[in-house]
Amino acid sequence: MATPMVLASTARITHLACVDVKGEDAEKFLQGQTSAHAALANGHFAPLTCFCTPKGRMLANAQLLRLSDNHFRLVLSNSLVEPLIAHLKKFAAFYRAELSAPDDVMLFGAATDDASVIADALNLSLQTVTWQQQSDEQGNSALCYPDSVEDETSDRWLFVLTDSAAEHFQADAEPRHWQLSDIRRGLAWLEADQQDQYLPQMLNWEALGGISFKKGCYTGQEVVARAHFRGQVKKRLARGVIEGNEPLEHGANITNAMDKTVGEVVTSAINDSGQVELLTVINTKALEEGELTLENQPLTLCNLPYRIERLDPEQLSQTVPAK
Template structure:
């Protein structure tokens, strides 16, 4: 048995139970996805894995995901476990008109790794990807490099097809550390609690290269583009710390000194100092006016994000990775 190194208290190898996969296969898989997702699907070339999202006709997000091409007619979407079934049901209404099949992958294992990543890659016959947002594949597994100050990787594989069964560390401390790194990277994976709530820009998706403004139509495209070009986005994802050990539920309100709601929690995780950090969608006036904000009666502190709120075209990201 090949054994994954023990989970590190900071960023070691840990099972990521919050992630799931939805595969799209078939002759028309690319054409089908092109009409549904915010990504320029052709950019998913077997190396670059663009961030993407799926929207309602009103531009509200049903799910956000990362798009990997595993072969010419085989794509994989990585997204929240809580949204994979509803997204599959939504997309099946459109897939019926294409030679494309949607396949849930409930038996896939997801491991997040920083410390020990090279060991795990060797066990699975993988090369570690060199750049954030790129992936490598073997017959056994996929490895994807994620955002983060420390290089970190998601491994995805099916135990049933893996001759060297991998023993998995499965602890909350490791998962909390992984999600804290997502928060510090300004990366929010939506769950069913936020489905149909936000425009993509409200979670800074265009600043992470998750929206192509150069592709053709897709469901919700007109609303998303209008909000961008007319500057109509009045809420943004912000990073916040609070001196408490109590993690708020997704959707919990942040309020101003008048007890008026000014935002809602998307994701939170404990830090190493006895407090918590979180990402919340809040009114842009909060940062502009330095308004005091509170969570459950406790003063919250705005923290910087590691990127500017500017449009990043995925087409430019793809070019930079190939240059």
């Protein structure tokens, strides 16, 4: 085997993994379970989506790719792969659809220069609009992700590669930089210990285009729609930073000036300045009041790079992919 190409700004992404959904009824099956309109996953547009309980609480959030007519792939937290498969198999039994966790794929996160190297080596074209997808017949995919905010000229791509393709590359960057980029973009991926805790809107999922309000029913749809149309979401995802050099535990309490718990940590990562950047779900009134504390330190709130308003995936899917 040839010596792998060393990619200094590419990270091996191990906190995310994949679930494959295959079969003649794969699209029909997914349509009844996910917040995305499954038909929008057309091989070019890869919508965000989520899976909910009947009470509208999230069991997992993911990105939905289509690799062929009867083959869909979900990218989600690695800790949720087995729990989600176990949950969905209860419904898949009534469809010609099979679920599995592919053991022959690896994920890489790359910035512009390295992404071009990977794409050229695999003869993939890099799409330049967020959530666009390019895949080949071997099952390799390149997904355009929102930039890192701090450097808006630096796009980034998530590569989902077969083992035979991945062996040609050596990723030398730290995965925390990819996680920091997601945090700075206000994009939180649920993990297994966070199941059944949040409405999708509490993670700003409709503001990211992860909920279709124009599709038919899916598990939890009635509750999710009611919360949207009646304005009943009292907690929202917020971005913040504190001093520190260790990631925070999920659920770490955020308190207000009255020492009352008003929020909790969803995800966090260490930056290069000795700080912990995080996403947290906080009571909306507490966000307006400020003076928040976490781990006995002041929590500094940062702006999110998007508005808290509905963004329809149907609108996002209209972007014409690059040839």
